[in-house]
Amino acid sequence: MEFSSLTFLAALPEFILIFFALVLVLVAAFARHSDGHIKTVRTISLVGYATGFAALFLLPQGATEIFNGMFRIDGLTVYMKGLVLLGGFFACWLVGDGWGEGIDRAEFHLLVLMAILGMLLMISANDLISLYMALELQSLPLYVVAAMRTGSLKSSEAGLKYFLLGALSSGMLLYGASMIYGFSGSTGFSEIAASLTTGDISIGMTVGMVFLLSGLAFKISAAPFHMWTPDVYEGAPTPVTALFAIVPKVASITLILSVTYNALGEMAVQWQQILIALSVISMIVGATGAIMQQNIKRMLAYSSIAHMGYALAGLASGSMQGSTSVIIYMTTYVFMGAGSFAVIMTMRRDGLPVERISDLSGLSSTHPIQAAGMMVIMFSMAGIPPLAGFFAKWYVFLAAVDAGLVPLAIIGLLTSVIGAFYYLRIIRLMYFQEANAPLDKGGERQNRLVLFASLAVILLFFFFIGPVHDHASSISGALASFS
């Protein structure tokens, strides 16, 4: 293999993140532990995400494969990397002061940076081995940050649960990958795709594909592989939950997209069935599970399960329209997640974070801006036009209907009606309920940037849905199934 300037240029954002991660290792090890220390660390990682994002614009145009075809960049990966870096920036920005033990440490930011790096590598994975290793690089730091608050039993439980189920899913993924390798004779996505064009699809490939997709379904918490999600969301410290809610699923969905459309494009009939089943179960579990929740983090966990169901509905259609709709869906998902956590992380009583849904009552009188923002986000999540969430769902269902999956679209519509119930309940609490004990004033200044950025995207999505759709559809043209 040849090392050229292209090798380094094509993976520039990753190299930048590695550089900043290593700088953080040194800062964490040698800097004096004082109050300003953690601010420096946070600034360094914010600069890291911003530089990585800027580097995306320097990448070579068109599809390129480096490192012996294990690492691929094209329009789609660049776009998704942009989303991930933006989400990482938001998640890092939201981690202000006063999160207490575990979070106000340099290692927290370092591990999050490593996880984001893993996500970028996942997005570019073009080989079963690099897929697995990038996935592990993403998962390992996330297991640790979930358990970061070592004094809290819930946090340790969340970390352990996440770790055990994550290890199980990695095992399933590896088993599937080994089957695919065994029956196709190669680990590279393009070689696997080439081996499928000749001859029949063997049963071994199908079994391998099922296991691979099950392992990946764990990572996006699609039902029935969602058991860990509510507990981990609830138990992990809130900044970690925000991270979980904003970023990792973008990378995992992209991975599913590239596995199904790039490597296993010829097996569309087989994986379509799996994705349809995952999608239907996720939509139903997400919509019904959230109704009874008292904890807002738990509720958003179920809401994210439902969102993954909708995204999978777009994927399941197997068409270019489907992949376009998934790209749009994930774009809105990042901003809705960031916005809702910008509000939740503002909510404190006597300096302590609160996370019960009932604590939101009367928010409109104490925090009018946050309440208005939350209302817009909840309307958007429920899919009410003309907000971003509506367009995301619209394109997904349109793709499903055009691919002949009318029942899937109907189930999706029904579950979004059910879902609207608990989104609207939050709005009712905020506006029509008296506050039982007022929340703290102030402290919301820094979260406003994220809230306003998200709101701007959600509210104004209407105006640039045309260009976004065109761009999404042109970058999904880079997928192997359509070229």
Add this chain to the structure above:
Amino acid sequence: MISSFFFYLFAAVTCLSGLMVVTSRNPVHSVLFLILAFFNAAGLFILLQAEFLAMLLVVVYVGAVAVLFLFVVMMLDINFVELREGFQKYRTLGIVIGIILLAELFTTFFQLAGDSGALPETTGVHNTAQLGRVLYTEYVYLFQLAGLILLVAMIGAIALTLRSRPGVKRQSISDQNSRRREDTVRLAKVRSGEGAEAKEGSH
């Protein structure tokens, strides 16, 4: 001739020490026999001209895994007599699994006997060099990625377990090195029956 002598030597010692691992009464002896088995298996690998695997076996299994076993056996308070009580209960199951394993080995052996066509040519280049060649060129990306994962694992383990507890007395080496004799030692003439008077802050 000489290589077949060594093969039978290594193979016999491996089998015997494997047997001793499960049968010896003292768990420390079991671990030591395990180490012996690893060494002999490494010898077998050398006979197959797989010197890299042999080195790896010694470094990883003898150097790390077996020593870890030894630590666990010696440090943890495990009642091995109690552990051994269920031994007879699983005898049938063990025998069945053993027979299946043996049958599988025999079928592979008789199917592949004399068929070395699947093995790649190794003339000239040692397999350590060959592995190095692909590891640092074709698979350099994965190699570096593995390094990052190990770094994350290390940082994560430290971040989760390292706690700075208040009230723990620690050694301060720089303070110790910068102590001078004049600061800490006071010569006093002590008359008998009176005792030395303590000076503030000098002890």
